[in-house]
Amino acid sequence: MSPQAGTVAWEMPTGAPHAAILGLGVHRAKRVVPNADVIAAIDSSDEWIQQRSGIKERRWVGPEETLESMALAACEQALAHADIDPAQIDAIVVATCTHTMQTPALAAKLAHLLGTQAPAAFDISAACAGFCHALSLGSDMVRAGTARHVLVVGAELLSEMTSKTDRSTAFIFGDGAGAVVVGPSETPGIGPVVWGSDGEQYDAIRQSTDWREVLADEHPVMPHIAMDGATVFRWASFEMAKVAAATLDRTGISVEDIDLFIPHQANMRIIDAMARAMKLPEHVRIARDIAEQGNTSAASVPLALGRMYEDGTAKSGDIALLIAFGAGLSYAAQVVRIP
Amino acid sequence: MATTEEIRTELADIVNEVTGIPAGDVQLEKSFTDDLDVDSLSMVEVVVAAEEKFSVRIPDDQVKNLKTVGDAVSYIEKAQAA
Numbered sequence: 001m002s003p004q005a006g007t008v009a010w011e012m013p014t015g016a017p018h019a020a021i022l023g024l025g026v027h028r029a030k031r032v033v034p035n036a037d038v039i040a041a042i043d044s045s046d047e048w049i050q051q052r053s054g055i056k057e058r059r060w061v062g063p064e065e066t067l068e069s070m071a072l073a074a075c076e077q078a079l080a081h082a083d084i085d086p087a088q089i090d091a092i093v094v095a096t097c098t099h100t101m102q103t104p105a106l107a108a109k110l111a112h113l114l115g116t117q118a119p120a121a122f123d124i125s126a127a128c129a130g131f132c133h134a135l136s137l138g139s140d141m142v143r144a145g146t147a148r149h150v151l152v153v154g155a156e157l158l159s160e161m162t163s164k165t166d167r168s169t170a171f172i173f174g175d176g177a178g179a180v181v182v183g184p185s186e187t188p189g190i191g192p193v194v195w196g197s198d199g200e201q202y203d204a205i206r207q208s209t210d211w212r213e214v215l216a217d218e219h220p221v222m223p224h225i226a227m228d229g230a231t232v233f234r235w236a237s238f239e240m241a242k243v244a245a246a247t248l249d250r251t252g253i254s255v256e257d258i259d260l261f262i263p264h265q266a267n268m269r270i271i272d273a274m275a276r277a278m279k280l281p282e283h284v285r286i287a288r289d290i291a292e293q294g295n296t297s298a299a300s301v302p303l304a305l306g307r308m309y310e311d312g313t314a315k316s317g318d319i320a321l322l323i324a325f326g327a328g329l330s331y332a333a334q335v336v337r338i339p
Numbered sequence: 340m341a342t343t344e345e346i347r348t349e350l351a352d353i354v355n356e357v358t359g360i361p362a363g364d365v366q367l368e369k370s371f372t373d374d375l376d377v378d379s380l381s382m383v384e385v386v387v388a389a390e391e392k393f394s395v396r397i398p399d400d401q402v403k404n405l406k407t408v409g410d411a412v413s414y415i416e417k418a419q420a421a
Binding site: 051052228229230231233234237238267269273 | 386
């Protein structure tokens with residue numbers, strides 16, 4: 001006789017009281033591409049690009065770099081910074097929209113290259129909002145006890161998916177990767193996520209052409225990221241400022257309590273408009289990595305944090321508000337303690 | 340009901356706040372792009388601030404039709420009357 005359903009107690013894992021970021025790693029694509037190198041194809045100027053976006057130069061991959069190599073370098077650095085052995089990693093979550101193999105996931109390859117021991121490994125698709133989505137998953141896994149250490153990665157090779165002649169996007173994007181190790185903590189290190197989507201604006205940012213249409217073309221070309229600039233600017237600057245405020249509310253802290261504001265590096269004008277709308281106090285340091293890196297979609301938040309580390313703007317123990325947003329239109333935000 | 344001049348004055352203050360252009364330059368016949376050098380992103384900020392100030396809705400697909408300050412003022416007047 002088998003026991004009646006519901007009478008046998010199932011063993012469920014016990015998670016950590018809290019999750020925290022234990023280490024950070026970044027990789028910036030090696031080729032520095034100044035505005036001077038992109039203006040001819042869009043009949044523009046350095047001044048015009050800087051005024052519209054705050055971008056002075058962007059990083060694009062050199063001949064020896066790939067999405068995989070950038071992600072791997074960021075992961076190795078994050079593990080070293082966290083002082084965690086690859087064998088301790090139970091899950092790898094990669095946020096990317098520029099992995100050109102639809103299957104298998106980049107995460108599985110990274111798991112192999114890093115020398116981990118059979119972790120759960122998968123990619124997620126949430127475009128520019130991907131890193132904060134993946135960070136939330138990692139935090140929830142650690143707290144639920146389904147993984148003890150999670151490698152959360154944002155990696156993008158956008159220069160390949162950039163139209164060099166589209167005046168609204170040719171100068172925006174960059175290449176790079178960032179990774180963090182998420183693990184157990186006695187005190188809160190990653191706050192509750194506020195996330196969501198606005199499917200009514202599903203096509204405001206998009207791959208220019210469906211693969212089927214690409215292949216039907218006599219001379220197929222790589223699709224590029226296209227967007228409706230004004231629509232995205234309005235949504236990002238004003239709606240996302242509200243999401244940022246809601247995130248502080250949900251965490252139970254005020255704007256006075258944060259040291260760093262690290263928004264997705266979409267456009268300096270969006271960063272400035274958000275900061276104004278949020279009425280950020282003087283003491284809050286704002287990430288402005290986009291000026292030298294360009295918009296790296298899912299990699300932008302960890303890359304921006306990396307720069308703040310390097311130049312001393314961010315210190316261990318600082319409280320940072322992260323917010324990422326993009327195609328979907330999708331968004332995710334949370335408060336974190338800097339490792 | 341606000342008069343045309345009242346709306347223009349308040350809109351001029353918004354343009355000044357967003358772009359730093361002297362409010363006195365924001366006259367009805369002035370083109371946002373050609374005369375005032377308001378770029379498309381600043382225009383979005385002006386529009387969002389105007390929506391709040393005048394309690395109207397100015398959809399993105401209407402913004403491109405607002406070429407002059409007068410266009411914007413009359414759009415706001417009509418939207419308020421609707």
